[in-house]
Amino acid sequence: xxxxxxxxxxxxxxxxQDIANLADVSIATVSRYLHGHLNRMSAETAxxxxxxxxxxxxxxxxxxxxxxxxxxxTIGIMVANVDDSFSVELYKGAEEYLFSVGYExxxxxxxxxxxxxxxxxxxxxxxxxxxxxxxxVQNKLHDFTxxxxxxLPVMILDRHFDEPYWPVIESNNEEISQQLGQLIVDKGYExxxxxxxxVAATTSRQLRVKGIQEQVxxxxxxxxxxxxxxxxxxxxxxxxxxGELTNHRQIKTAIVALKEPLLLQLxxxxxxxxxxxxxxxxxxxxxxxxxxxILDPDLTLVRQNPMEMGRMSAKMLVAQIKNDDLPADxxxxxxxxxxxxxx
Amino acid sequence: xxxxxxxxxxxxxxxxQDIANLADVSIATVSRYLHGHLNRMSAETAxxxxxxxxxxxxxxxxxxxxxxxxxxxTIGIMVANVDDSFSVELYKGAEEYLFSVGYExxxxxxxxxxxxxxxxxxxxxxxxxxxxxxxxVQNKLHDFTxxxxxxLPVMILDRHFDEPYWPVIESNNEEISQQLGQLIVDKGYExxxxxxxxVAATTSRQLRVKGIQEQVxxxxxxxxxxxxxxxxxxxxxxxxxxGELTNHRQIKTAIVALKEPLLLQLxxxxxxxxxxxxxxxxxxxxxxxxxxxILDPDLTLVRQNPMEMGRMSAKMLVAQIKNDDLPADxxxxxxxxxxxxxx
DNA sequence: TTGTAGGCGTTATCAC
DNA sequence: GTGATAACGCCTACAA
Numbered sequence: 127x128x129x130x131x132x133x134x135x136x137x138x139x140x141x142x143q144d145i146a147n148l149a150d151v152s153i154a155t156v157s158r159y160l161h162g163h164l165n166r167m168s169a170e171t172a173x174x175x176x177x178x179x180x181x182x183x184x185x186x187x188x189x190x191x192x193x194x195x196x197x198x199x200t201i202g203i204m205v206a207n208v209d210d211s212f213s214v215e216l217y218k219g220a221e222e223y224l225f226s227v228g229y230e231x232x233x234x235x236x237x238x239x240x241x242x243x244x245x246x247x248x249x250x251x252x253x254x255x256x257x258x259x260x261x262x263v264q265n266k267l268h269d270f271t272x273x274x275x276x277x278l279p280v281m282i283l284d285r286h287f288d289e290p291y292w293p294v295i296e297s298n299n300e301e302i303s304q305q306l307g308q309l310i311v312d313k314g315y316e317x318x319x320x321x322x323x324x325v326a327a328t329t330s331r332q333l334r335v336k337g338i339q340e341q342v343x344x345x346x347x348x349x350x351x352x353x354x355x356x357x358x359x360x361x362x363x364x365x366x367x368x369g370e371l372t373n374h375r376q377i378k379t380a381i382v383a384l385k386e387p388l389l390l391q392l393x394x395x396x397x398x399x400x401x402x403x404x405x406x407x408x409x410x411x412x413x414x415x416x417x418x419x420i421l422d423p424d425l426t427l428v429r430q431n432p433m434e435m436g437r438m439s440a441k442m443l444v445a446q447i448k449n450d451d452l453p454a455d456x457x458x459x460x461x462x463x464x465x466x467x468x469x
Numbered sequence: 470x471x472x473x474x475x476x477x478x479x480x481x482x483x484x485x486q487d488i489a490n491l492a493d494v495s496i497a498t499v500s501r502y503l504h505g506h507l508n509r510m511s512a513e514t515a516x517x518x519x520x521x522x523x524x525x526x527x528x529x530x531x532x533x534x535x536x537x538x539x540x541x542x543t544i545g546i547m548v549a550n551v552d553d554s555f556s557v558e559l560y561k562g563a564e565e566y567l568f569s570v571g572y573e574x575x576x577x578x579x580x581x582x583x584x585x586x587x588x589x590x591x592x593x594x595x596x597x598x599x600x601x602x603x604x605x606v607q608n609k610l611h612d613f614t615x616x617x618x619x620x621l622p623v624m625i626l627d628r629h630f631d632e633p634y635w636p637v638i639e640s641n642n643e644e645i646s647q648q649l650g651q652l653i654v655d656k657g658y659e660x661x662x663x664x665x666x667x668v669a670a671t672t673s674r675q676l677r678v679k680g681i682q683e684q685v686x687x688x689x690x691x692x693x694x695x696x697x698x699x700x701x702x703x704x705x706x707x708x709x710x711x712g713e714l715t716n717h718r719q720i721k722t723a724i725v726a727l728k729e730p731l732l733l734q735l736x737x738x739x740x741x742x743x744x745x746x747x748x749x750x751x752x753x754x755x756x757x758x759x760x761x762x763i764l765d766p767d768l769t770l771v772r773q774n775p776m777e778m779g780r781m782s783a784k785m786l787v788a789q790i791k792n793d794d795l796p797a798d799x800x801x802x803x804x805x806x807x808x809x810x811x812x
Numbered sequence: 813t814t815g816t817a818g819g820c821g822t823t824a825t826c827a828c
Numbered sequence: 829g830t831g832a833t834a835a836c837g838c839c840t841a842c843a844a
Contacts, residue, residue, distance in 0.1 A: 139595070139619060141821055152831045157823065167829055189541075189597045190821035193532045193836050208560060214551050221578065230592060233576040235564060249573060252482070254532045275526065276482060387760075394763040417730075420737040421764055484837055495815045500839060510813060533837035536820050 140184045148182070149175045160186060192254045199229050201443065202250055203259040203436075204243065206284075208235045211386070211415040212432045213261060216283055219436025220259055227444060229256065236263055251276055257443045259283060259436075264327055279446035281439040284432075286329050290455055293446075295439040297430045298458040299330050303337025305463060306382070306410065306428060310338075311345040313469060315380040315408060318342050318349045319371055321364070321392065322384035323356055334384050334412075359391050365399055368407075375406045380469060383411030386418065393422055408469040412461075426469035430461040483527045491525070492518045503529060535597045542572050544786065545593055546602040546779075547586065549627075551578045554729070554758040555775045556604060559626055562779025563602055570787060572599065579606055594619055600786045602626060602779075607670055622789035624782040627775075628672050633798055636789075638782040640773045641801040642673050646680025648806060649725070649753065649771060653681075654688040656812060658723040658751060661685050661692045662714055664707070664735065665727040666699055677727050677755070702734050708742055711750075718749045723812060726754030729761065736765055751812040755804075769812035773804040 142160075146153040151171060158166055159175045178184075192198040203220055205213035213235075221231045234250075236243035243263050250258060257279035266287055273280060280292040310318060320338060325331045339349050350371050354364060372379045383389035389411030401407060410426045418425065438457060485503075489496040494514060501509050502518045521527075535541040546563055548556035556578075564574045577593075579586035586606050593601060600622035609630055616623060623635040653661055663681060668674045682692050693714050697707060715722045726732035732754030744750060753769045761768065781800060 139821095143821075153822085154824085154831055154833095155829080158830090161823085171829080185591065185595045187536075187597070187821050188595045189532055189536045190836090191823080193530075193536050193820090193838090194822045194824090196836070198532075208557050209554075211552075214557070217551060217578070230577070230589075234573070235561070246573075248528060252528045252531045254530070390760060390763050394766075417733060420733050423737075482837095485839095486837075496838080497815060497840080498813085501814090504839090514813080530837050533820090534839080536822090536836090537838050537840090539820070 139187065140182045142184075142186065145175065145178055145182065145184050149178045151175065196254065197256050198254045200253075200255055201229050201231050201257045201259065201440075202234060202253070202255050203231055204234050204236055204246060204250070204261065206236055206261045206263050207238050208233070211417075212284075212430070215414060215432035216259075216261060216436040216439075219433035219438075220440040221436070222433075223437045223440040224444070229444070231440075238263055240264055247273065251278075257281075257447050259439055259443060261285065262287075265329055279443055281443045281446075283435060283439050284330060286456065293442055293454060294456040295435050295442070296456065296458055297330070297435070297461045299333035299461075300337040301458075302428055302461040302463065303334045304341045307338040307341025309463065309465075309469070310342055310380045310382075310408075310410075311347065313380070313408065314378065316347060316377050317372070317379045318347055319368060319379055319381045320349060320351045320384060321381060321388050321411075322351065322353060323388075324353055325351065331384055338382060354388070356385070356387050359388075361391060361395055364391070365395050372407065375401075378406050378408075380408040380410065383409070386411065386413040386415065389413050389425075389427065390418065393418075393425070410469040422466075422468070424466040424468055425464075426466040427464050428461055429464055431459050435459045482530070483525045485527075485529065488518065488521055488525065488527050492521045494518065539597065540599050541597045543596075543598055544572050544574050544600045544602065544783075545577060545596070545598050546574055547577050547579055547589060547593070547604065549579055549604045549606050550581050551576070554760075555627075555773070558757060558775035559602075559604060559779040559782075562776035562781075563783040564779070565776075566780045566783040567787070572787070574783075581606055583607055590616065594621075600624075600790050602782055602786060604628065605630075608672055622786055624786045624789075626778060626782050629799065636785055636797060637799040638778050638785070639799065639801055640673070640778070640804045642676035642804075643680040644801075645771055645804040645806065646677045647684045650681040650684025652806065652808075652812070653685055653723045653725075653751075653753075654690065656723070656751065657721065659690060659720050660715070660722045661690055662711060662722055662724045663692060663694045663727060664724060664731050664754075665694065665696060666731075667696055668694065674727055681725060697731070699728070699730050702731075704734060704738055707734070708738055715750065718744075721749050721751075723751040723753065726752070729754065729756040729758065732756050732768075732770070733761065736761075736768070753812040765809075765811070767809040767811055768807075769809040770807050771804055772807055774802050778802045 142153045142156050146156045149156065155167055155171065156175055159172060164172050201224055203217055205216060207213050217233050224231045234246055236246055240263050255278065259281050261283040262285045265285060274291060282292050282294045284296060286294045286296060318338065320335060322331055325335055335351065342349055352364065352367055368381065381392060383392050392409050392411065396409065412430065413427045414430050414432055438459060485496045485499050489499045492499065498510055498514065499518055502515060507515050544567055546560055548559060550556050560576050567574045577589055579589055583606050598621065602624050604626040605628045608628060617634060625635050625637045627639060629637045629639060661681065663678060665674055668678055678694065685692055695707060695710055711724065724735060726735050735752050735754065755773065756770045757773050757775055781802060
């Protein structure tokens with residue numbers, strides 16, 4: 127049955143064929159028009175096609191385009207935790223750049239769950255994405271090989287694997303932590319408590335602990351690590367543990383929160399327990415949102431630049447897509463220490 | 470050229486045709502296998518196909534499936550502002566439900582920009598999405614008609630339009646604001662200051678102001694509205710203005726922040742300026758993240774339930790997709806007042 | 813139980 | 829200048 131009779135269902139999207147029929151040309155000509163090959167047709171034809179496209183509100187079907195072209199202008203970013211503003215900033219940085227160069231960025235959340243990550247990864251495999259930005263949940267990606275086989279351009283954010291395969295964007299975790307350690311030493315602290323989630327789970331935590339310890343222990347200080355579960359934070363327990371470790375605040379101690387939510391908890395404790403900082407106890411932590419400063423402008427903190435990390439990773443991803451080769455292996459985005467009075 | 474010779478480029482994704490060749494059956498049989506029609510083939514065939522799919526790590530090409538089926542299992546959610554945890558919670562609630570029923574949810578950010586919203590909307594039109602969740606930036610959607618023509622299932626979150634077309638999920642803004650107004654009256658306040666971004670821009674703000682004013686002015690109190698730009702918050706200016714309005718705290722005044730970031734700013738001011746609350750000045754605000762309570766557990770606040778809003782909207786969207794009809798016009802998700810001591 | 817073939821909406825290579 | 833037409837990978841009547 128020829129297509130130029132009107133047996134369309136209502137709301138059926140208009141196709142290139144519809145436009146061709148209405149304009150009385152072939153779909154090839156319409157396609158040429160759409161791709162700007164206006165020199166290959168008469169001015170009238172072009173005008174007519176243009177008008178009819180406008181009138182009928184025609185937009186090419188991306189799915190068909192993607193199928194044909196075996197790629198799309200959509201890039202995915204799989205973040206570890208949308209609740210974490212760090213992840214959101216990664217998205218924003220990447221999105222800003224990608225939008226400016228004609229890609230769309232689509233976010234999915236592995237929600238800190240490795241199985242979920244695995245599942246989403248397989249689902250993304252056959253999506254005809256142009257590329258993928260991944261902030262892995264842990265130190266390794268499970269579906270590693272499947273992605274490799276696919277030849278899909280990938281960037282790894284905020285973590286790295288033992289065997290690097292894709293380029294990595296990270297904060298200069300070790301370096302900045304050394305600086306922080308040095309600062310703690312310089313300020314005359316006698317002991318250091320590191321408040322963190324399970325250290326072994328991510329490279330960033332490992333590097334931070336390493337950096338701080340190196341510097342601080344070289345100066346003869348003792349470090350303690352308190353590992354907590356962010357989702358079941360027991361303020362009183364932590365407060366008591368800190369009390370024990372500091373011999374009830376007789377020892378001048380710096381407490382370092384390796385992650386913003388933990389720093390927040392610490393600030394909350396400080397307010398509630400009415401502890402006097404930083405005379406005997408100094409606090410400092412990693413934090414990336416401006417918000418925390420609204421609350422306590424005097425906090426000393428280590429500020430990463432997740433937005434820049436997102437932007438840079440997007441640039442490198444596009445480079446991969448275009449050149450089909452890998453730029454650098456690993457790029458460090460500088461974090462900085464903002465000195466307040468809490469340390 | 471027949472497809473069963475190996476002229477594939479390396480990394481070319483394996484197709485149903487490849488599997489058919491390797492298994493020595495037709496693609497129809499493989500397709501049947503994939504769709505679980507195992508009764509329509511011999512056990513050996515099924516076993517063989519299954520094995521070969523495993524071995525070759527085959528996953529059907531979603532793009533081709535979508536093109537053929539004219540729909541997909543992907544749902545989009547366009548949020549007004551990823552920086553706002555409210556938007557993120559909407560996403561999470563929707564995602565949780567959709568994931569459980571086999572859809573994927575993909576987030577895009579209009580970033581509070583109506584033009585951006587417009588553009589993304591047109592880009593989404595031809596994406597073969599199964600449905601779309603939208604938290605509009607303002608009281609109206611521009612590309613309204615284009616979406617209508619498409620017959621795409623849509624849910625509107627957190628805003629509503631003058632001419633409702635799609636079902637809406639909202640907080641019970643007016644009702645809860647009336648309750649809040651009553652609470653303020655009951656607590657013996659003499660004046661009310663409402664701190665908000667431009668009221669006219671969104672229905673939720675309008676309804677909140679309306680609810681509070683109704684209740685409070687019925688009791689003879691005066692209300693003042695301070696409209697600020699969240700992104701250029703001038704703490705000192707707001708502090709001074711509050712000072713003027715309260716005759717330098719001689720008048721017992723309740724300050725209501727209509728949005729979490731503004732409440733945060735208020736708390737920040739309170740800390741920095743060392744103002745004594747709530748003897749003369751009470752503060753209360755809309756806030757949705759638990760975080761704010763870590764900082765100040767004594768805050769009285771209005772907590773919406775964005776996660777439930779996301780979940781409910783997702784359910785209703787799926788209902789639309791399945792039944793092709795609209796459930797209810799508008800659903801209100803209850804907010805609640807958490808009483809602390811700050812008001 | 814299994815295969816053939818047409819079509820989903822595009823793109824692009826040929827022809828004319 | 830313009831139009832057929834063969835893919836892209838998959839689904840699904842309809843045959844066999």
